[in-house]
Amino acid sequence: MSAIFVQNLRKSYGPLVAVDGISFEVQPGECFGLLGPNGAGKSTAINCIVGALRPDQGEIKIHGEADPTQPAVRAKIGVAPQPIALYGDLTAEENLRFFGTLYGLADGKLRERIEMALEFSGLAARRKDRVHTYSSGMQRRLNLVCGILHDPPVILLDEPTVGVDPQSRNLIFDNIEALKRLGRTIVYTTHYMEEAQRLCDRVAIIDQGKILALDTVSSLLREYGGTPTVEVEFAARPSGLEDLGGEWEGNRLRVRTERPLETLARVAGHGDAFQQVRIERADLEAVFLRLTGKKLRD
Amino acid sequence: MRAILTIALKDLRLLARDKGGFFWVLGWPFLMALFFGFIFSGGNDDRAAMPIAIVDMDQSDFSRAFTAQLEKSAALHASAAPLDSARLLVRQGKRAAYVALWPGAGRSFGFGGGDSAGIELGLDPSRRAEAGYLEGLVTQAIFTTMQAEFRPGGTGRTQIQSSLASVRADTSLSASEQARYTNLLTNLERFMSSLDSTKGGAAEGSGAATSDTQASGPNIKIVEVAEDESGPRSAFEFTFPASVMWALIGVCMSFAISIVDERLRGTFLRLRLAPISRSQVLAGKGLAAFVASVGATSFLLLFAAVVFKVRVTNAPALAAAVLAASFCFVGLMMLIAVLGRTHQSVAGAGWAILLVMSMTGGGMVPLIAMPPWMQAVSNFSLVKWGVLGVEGAIWRGFSWAEMALPLGILVGVGAIAFTAGTAILARSET
Numbered sequence: 001m002s003a004i005f006v007q008n009l010r011k012s013y014g015p016l017v018a019v020d021g022i023s024f025e026v027q028p029g030e031c032f033g034l035l036g037p038n039g040a041g042k043s044t045a046i047n048c049i050v051g052a053l054r055p056d057q058g059e060i061k062i063h064g065e066a067d068p069t070q071p072a073v074r075a076k077i078g079v080a081p082q083p084i085a086l087y088g089d090l091t092a093e094e095n096l097r098f099f100g101t102l103y104g105l106a107d108g109k110l111r112e113r114i115e116m117a118l119e120f121s122g123l124a125a126r127r128k129d130r131v132h133t134y135s136s137g138m139q140r141r142l143n144l145v146c147g148i149l150h151d152p153p154v155i156l157l158d159e160p161t162v163g164v165d166p167q168s169r170n171l172i173f174d175n176i177e178a179l180k181r182l183g184r185t186i187v188y189t190t191h192y193m194e195e196a197q198r199l200c201d202r203v204a205i206i207d208q209g210k211i212l213a214l215d216t217v218s219s220l221l222r223e224y225g226g227t228p229t230v231e232v233e234f235a236a237r238p239s240g241l242e243d244l245g246g247e248w249e250g251n252r253l254r255v256r257t258e259r260p261l262e263t264l265a266r267v268a269g270h271g272d273a274f275q276q277v278r279i280e281r282a283d284l285e286a287v288f289l290r291l292t293g294k295k296l297r298d
Numbered sequence: 299m300r301a302i303l304t305i306a307l308k309d310l311r312l313l314a315r316d317k318g319g320f321f322w323v324l325g326w327p328f329l330m331a332l333f334f335g336f337i338f339s340g341g342n343d344d345r346a347a348m349p350i351a352i353v354d355m356d357q358s359d360f361s362r363a364f365t366a367q368l369e370k371s372a373a374l375h376a377s378a379a380p381l382d383s384a385r386l387l388v389r390q391g392k393r394a395a396y397v398a399l400w401p402g403a404g405r406s407f408g409f410g411g412g413d414s415a416g417i418e419l420g421l422d423p424s425r426r427a428e429a430g431y432l433e434g435l436v437t438q439a440i441f442t443t444m445q446a447e448f449r450p451g452g453t454g455r456t457q458i459q460s461s462l463a464s465v466r467a468d469t470s471l472s473a474s475e476q477a478r479y480t481n482l483l484t485n486l487e488r489f490m491s492s493l494d495s496t497k498g499g500a501a502e503g504s505g506a507a508t509s510d511t512q513a514s515g516p517n518i519k520i521v522e523v524a525e526d527e528s529g530p531r532s533a534f535e536f537t538f539p540a541s542v543m544w545a546l547i548g549v550c551m552s553f554a555i556s557i558v559d560e561r562l563r564g565t566f567l568r569l570r571l572a573p574i575s576r577s578q579v580l581a582g583k584g585l586a587a588f589v590a591s592v593g594a595t596s597f598l599l600l601f602a603a604v605v606f607k608v609r610v611t612n613a614p615a616l617a618a619a620v621l622a623a624s625f626c627f628v629g630l631m632m633l634i635a636v637l638g639r640t641h642q643s644v645a646g647a648g649w650a651i652l653l654v655m656s657m658t659g660g661g662m663v664p665l666i667a668m669p670p671w672m673q674a675v676s677n678f679s680l681v682k683w684g685v686l687g688v689e690g691a692i693w694r695g696f697s698w699a700e701m702a703l704p705l706g707i708l709v710g711v712g713a714i715a716f717t718a719g720t721a722i723l724a725r726s727e728t
Binding site for chain 2: 047050051052071072074075077079081082083084085086087089090094098099101102103104146147
C-alpha cells in the first residue's frame with residue numbers, strides 16, 4: 001500500500017486552474033520531490049493532500065485512508081508549511097509545547113519530543129528566546145521540527161529552505177536525510193533543482209498545475225537531460241582532432257558525447273597543452289528547460 | 299476540550315505579551331473612564347472626605363461652633379444647606395448624609411430633653427456602615443463644642459450665671475426650691491472653676507467627659523432618607539459602563555487582527571492541519587476573546603465600585619450583562635476577522651464599524667445626555683445595548699424583565715455574527 005496516493009487531483013481558484021489533474025503515488029520510506037517554479041501548483045497540491053483545501057475533483061489516500069481531514073489521518077501527517085508558521089512572541093519551547101499538545105502529546109512524552117526537536121534543529125541553546133529574535137534560518141528549522149514533533153510517518157515539506165543562509169540550509173538537509181534514514185515518507189516541494197537532486201528518490205516536474213515528467217532523478221536526466229558536453233580550451237588550436245566532431249570557437253572545443261571521459265582521454269593523449277577542461281553533465285534544470293522551454297526560476 | 303483550552307491559553311499569553319494590544323484592551327478604556335468621569339464631575343471631588351450637608355436651623359452660638367467643628371473635620375466635606383435641599387442632595391446621592399440642628403438644639407448642647415430638639419442625622423438606609431462613623435464624628439463635635447463653651451468666657455458659664463440670676467429673681471419659687479436650685483447652680487459654677495484651675499484639665503478631661511456623657515449621650519435622631527435611584531450618582535456611573543464597551547471593542551479588534559495575522563503567517567493553516575476540528579480551533583479563539591473580555595470588564599467595574607463607589611444595584615444582572623456583552627463582541631470579532639484578508643482591511647473595516655457604534659451607542663456621549671433622535675439612532679448600535687445592560691444593573695435599577703431586551707439583543711446578535719463569521723472563514727479557507 002502506498003503511503004500517499006493521488007489520482008487525477010484538480011483544484012482551481014475561479015478561472016485559475018492551480019492543479020490540473022495530477023496523479024502520483026509515494027511509497028513508504030520514499031523521498032518524493034515536487035519540482036517546479038513558483039506558482040506551478042506545488043503548495044496547492046500539498047494543501048489538498050493534507051486536507052487544508054478541498055479539491056474540485058480527484059482522489060487522495062494517506063496510508064489507504066481517503067479523508068485527510070479526519071483527525072486520525074492528520075495525526076499521521078506532519079507538515080512544514082511554506083510560510084514560517086510560528087508565534088513570534090512565544091519561545092521555541094512554547095511553540096513546540098503548543099503544537100505538541102494539539103497533536104495529543106502530554107507529560108513525559110511531550111517533554112521528550114520537545115528535547116528531541118530542539119536538539120534536532122540545533123536550537124536547544126535558544127529554547128527560551130522568543131522566536132521573533134531568531135534568524136530566518138533558525139525560524140525555518142523550528143518551522144520544520146514543529147511539523148514533525150509528533151513523529152508522523154508521512155512528512156510534507158513545502159519549500160523548507162526558502163530564504164535561509166547556506167549553514168541553515170545544510171542543517172535542514174541533514175535533518176531531512178536523518179528522517180529518510182528513519183524510514184519516514186517525505187514529500188518535498190522546491191524550485192531548487194540541486195535540492196531535489198540531492199534529497200529525492202523520485203521527482204515529479206510540475207508546471208502550470210500539471211506533472212510534466214515523473215521518475216527517478218537519473219532516469220529523468222537520461223531521458224530529458226540531453227548528452228554531456230566536454231569543453232576544452234587549448235593554448236593554441238591544435239590539428240588532428242577533427243574526427244571528434246564538435247564545435248570550435250577560437251581555441252575552445254565543445255564536444256557533445258555519451259562518453260565524456262573517453263573524449264577527454266583522447267584530447268589529453270593528443271599532447272597539446274590545454275588551459276581549461278570542463279565536463280557539463282545534464283541536471284534537472286536542463287530537464288526542466290527541455291520540458292517547458294523556460295528556466296526553473298523564470 | 300484540552301485543545302480548546304490550549305489554543306485559548308496561547309492566545310491569552312500572546313495578548314499579555316502584546317503591550318500595544320493590552321493597552322487597547324485595558325489601558326485605553328480605563329483612561330477614557332477616568333478622563334470623562336473627572337470632566338463630567340468637574341474634577342473637584344474630594345474622595346477622601348465624606349460629603350455631608352449641614353442644616354443650622356438653631357442659629358445659636360452653640361450651633362455655629364458645632365458647624366465650625368464639623369467643617370474643620372478632615373473626614374468630612376461639609377457644606378451648609380437648607381433642610382429641603384439637604385434631603386434632596388442625599389436622595390440624589392450627591393451627599394452621603396445631612397446633619398440638621400433643630401431650633402433650640404444649642405440650649406441643650408445637642409442633648410435635647412424638655413422642649414429642646416436634638417440633632418437630626420439624615421442618610422440613606424443602605425449606608426449603615428457610614429452612619430455609625432458619621433454619628434461618632436457628630437458626637438465628637440458636640441463634646442468638643444461643649445468643652446469650648448464651658449471654658450471661662452464661654453456661653454456655658456454665662457448660661458449658668460444667667461440661670462442663677464433667674465432663680466434668685468423668680469418669686470414664684472418657694473424659698474426651699476430657690477435655695478435648692480441656687481445651691482445646685484453655685485456648686486456647678488464652683489466645679490467648673492475648679493476644672494479651670496487643674497493643669498491640662500481641659501484637654502485631659504475631655505476623654506472622661508465624653509465617656510461619662512456618652513452613658514446618656516447626645517440626642518441624635520437618625521432619619522432614613524431613601525436614595526432616589528432614578529439617576530446616576532456620579533459621572534463615573536456612566537463613564538465606566540462606556541469604558542466597558544471600549545474594553546470589549548479593544549478585545550474584539552485585537553483578536554480579529556490576530557486571526558488575520560494567523561491566516562497570513564500560516565499558523566492558522568498549521569492549526570487546521572492538527573488533528574482537531576475547525577470548530578475546536580475557532581472555539582479556542584472565541585474562548586480566549588471571551589475570557590479577555592470578561593476579565594477586562596470585570597477589572598474596570600471592580601475598580602469603579604471600589605474607588606469611585608459606583609453602585610451595583612443588581613449583581614447577578616451585572617454579571618449577566620457582562621457575559622452577554624462579552625459574548626456579543628466575541629461574535630462580532632469573528633465576523634470582523636473575515637471582512638478582509640489583510641491587517642489594513644480588517645482594521646479599517648473593524649474600527650469603522652465599531653467607532654460608529656460607539657459614537658451612536660453611548661461610548662462617547664452618555665445615553666442619558668443624548669437628544670431623543672440620537673437615542674433612536676442608538677438602537678442600531680450594539681454598544682447602546684451593552685451600556686444599557688451594564689447601567690441597568692448599576693444605577694438604572696432594571697428588573698429582570700427590563701434586562702431581557704438588552705441581554706437578548708446582545709446574545710442574539712453575537713450568535714448570528716459568530717455563526718456568519720465562522721461560515722465565511724470556512725468557505726474562504728477551502
